[in-house]
Amino acid sequence: DLQSAIKSLELNPDIARIYPTLVIKGTELELMYKKNLYQSLSVEEAVDRTVPVYSLLELKNINVIRVGLQPAEDLTADGVIISGPFHPAFRDLVENKIYFNFLSKIYEKEKKLDIEVNERNVSKIVGQKAINKKTFYPNFKILINNNLSLDELMINSKKYTRKEILEGEFNEKISDFI
Numbered sequence: 026d027l028q029s030a031i032k033s034l035e036l037n038p039d040i041a042r043i044y045p046t047l048v049i050k051g052t053e054l055e056l057m058y059k060k061n062l063y064q065s066l067s068v069e070e071a072v073d074r075t076v077p078v079y080s081l082l083e084l085k086n087i088n089v090i091r092v093g094l095q096p097a098e099d100l101t102a103d104g105v106i107i108s109g110p111f112h113p114a115f116r117d118l119v120e121n122k123i124y125f126n127f128l129s130k131i132y133e134k135e136k137k138l139d140i141e142v143n144e145r146n147v148s149k150i151v152g153q154k155a156i157n158k159k160t161f162y163p164n165f166k167i168l169i170n171n172n173l174s175l176d177e178l179m180i181n182s183k184k185y186t187r188k189e190i191l192e193g194e195f196n197e198k199i200s201d202f203i
Contacts, residue, residue: 030078034085041082042091045071047109049100055107071110072118076126079119080191092116114153121152125160127190131180132161141170141179150178 033041048058048065057063066074075092082089093115094100100111112118128150132138138161142150150167151158158165173179176187 026074027077027081030081034081034087038087040088040090043075043078043082043089044091044094045075045110045115047094047111048107050105050107058108065108066110068110068112068115068118072115072122075115075119076122080123084188084191092119117148117153120149121157123190124149125152125157127185127193128157128161128180130193132164135181137164137181138166139181140165140167141173142167143171143173143175143177144169145175146178 045066046054048054048063054063058065079089079092093112096111096113100106101113128138128140140150147167147169152160158167170179173184178185
């Protein structure tokens, strides 16, 4: 997946969409799936694979306009998706994972997370179903600071930019391509 994203950079795209593979009723892939010739990813596996791809594209200033399929009626009708990592808020899961991984590294070193963030980014930091907050509780404190831009946050009195978060977290995987 990451190699495909790297290769796509040669096309100098302005925008990108990231769609994890779903097995849809009536397709060749459904037949392969039923014959055990194809195995779907879980939502968690798809999120883990999408995080470095999404990060790479964003770091290269490519507007990622969609992550995961839109939950349209024809797609979410009963029995249309046979298998695969469909989630109506897949992009949010990817964003949450990016911040979870970043927060984990800081927490591992400092054993606390005193976070200041623009109110529009609180949900990314807290995580879906407040998973990040629950994971690091009681050492997780969050304060709204609308003087911070959407590309900044403070953790334990140190300011981080979105670019630093993306680069720092995935440095080993994508540093050769940035």
